[in-house]
Amino acid sequence: MKIGRVLDRSFKILRDNLLLIYGAIVIVYLPVFILHFVMRYTEVAVQTAAVGPFFQVSNLLAAWMGAAVGWLIWMFIVPLGTMAVTFAIFAIYTGRSVGIGGAYREVLSLFLRALGLTLLKGLIVGVGMLFCFVPGIIAAIALYVVFPVCVIEKLPLFQTLERSYRLTKRNTMTIFVIGFLVAVIQYAVTGACSMGGDAIFTSPSALSITAHALMSFLGVVLIAPLDVVVTALVYFELREEKEGFDLELRAQGVVERMS
Numbered sequence: 008m009k010i011g012r013v014l015d016r017s018f019k020i021l022r023d024n025l026l027l028i029y030g031a032i033v034i035v036y037l038p039v040f041i042l043h044f045v046m047r048y049t050e051v052a053v054q055t056a057a058v059g060p061f062f063q064v065s066n067l068l069a070a071w072m073g074a075a076v077g078w079l080i081w082m083f084i085v086p087l088g089t090m091a092v093t094f095a096i097f098a099i100y101t102g103r104s105v106g107i108g109g110a111y112r113e114v115l116s117l118f119l120r121a122l123g124l125t126l127l128k129g130l131i132v133g134v135g136m137l138f139c140f141v142p143g144i145i146a147a148i149a150l151y152v153v154f155p156v157c158v159i160e161k162l163p164l165f166q167t168l169e170r171s172y173r174l175t176k177r178n179t180m181t182i183f184v185i186g187f188l189v190a191v192i193q194y195a196v197t198g199a200c201s202m203g204g205d206a207i208f209t210s211p212s213a214l215s216i217t218a219h220a221l222m223s224f225l226g227v228v229l230i231a232p233l234d235v236v237v238t239a240l241v242y243f244e245l246r247e248e249k250e251g252f253d254l255e256l257r258a259q260g261v262v263e264r265m266s
Contacts, residue, residue, distance in 0.1 A: 013244055016240050027105075027110075031111070032231050032235075035087055035091075036227060036228050086121045087111070093114075127168070128147075150168060150172070151186070185241060196229055
C-alpha cells in the first residue's frame with residue numbers, strides 16, 4: 008500500500024464529489040454548530056452579567072449539560088455521517104450513482120452496530136492508551152477500517168473488529184504514517200479557522216458570536232470528510248493488495264478505478 012497513492016486518490020475523490028460528500032457531512036454537523044453557538048452565547052452572557060444571578064450560579068451545571076449533549080452528538084450523529092460518506096465512496100468506487108438521501112437510507116439499518124463499534128473501539132483504544140500510549144496506538148491502527156467493514160461487508164460486531172485486524176495486519180507503519188499526516192492536516196485547518204474566529208470575535212455581540220461559531224464550524228466541516236475518505240481508501244487498498252478486490256469487481260464489469 009502506497010501512502011502517496013492513498014492520499015492522492017482521497018483528494019481526487021473530494022475534488023470530484025464535493026457536493027455529495029460535503030452535503031452528507033454538513034447535515035450531521037449542523038447540531039455541532041448549534042451547540043457551539045448556544046454555549047458561546049451563554050458564556051458571553053454570563054461574563055458580561057447579561058443574565059440573572061440564578062443562571063450565573065447554575066453556569067457550571069449548564070457547562071456540564073452542554074458537554075453531555077456534545078458527547079451525545081459525537082456518539083450518535085457523527086457515526087451516522089461517517090457511514091453515509093463511506094457508502095457514498097463505495098458507490099463511487101464501484102461506478103454506481105448515489106445521492107445524499109440514498110446514502111443515508113443505505114446505512115440507517117446499521118446505526119446500532121456502528122454505535123457499538125464506536126463505543127467498543129473507544130474502550131479498547133482508551134485502555135491501550137493507559138499503558139504508555141503505544142498499545143493504544145497499535146489498537147487504533149488494528150481497528151482503523153472498522154467503519155468501512157461495517158458499511159460494506161455488514162459483518163456482526165466482533166467479526167467486524169476481527170476483520171479490521173486481519174486487513175491491517177502487516178501494514179501498521181504505513182497506516183500510522185497516513186493517520187499522522189491526516190491528523191496534521193486536520194490540526195492545521197481547524198487551528199487556522201479557530202484563530203480566524205478568535206480574530207473576528209472583537210466584541211460580545213450576536214454578530215461576533217455567530218461569526219466565531221461559523222468559523223469553528225467551518226474548520227470542522229472542511230476537514231471532517233478527509234479522514235472518512237482516507238479510511239475508506241485504505242480499506243480498498245488493503246483489499247486490493249490482499250484479496251484482489253479491484254480485479255474481482257473488474258471481472259464483474261462494475262468497478263470504476265479512482266486513479
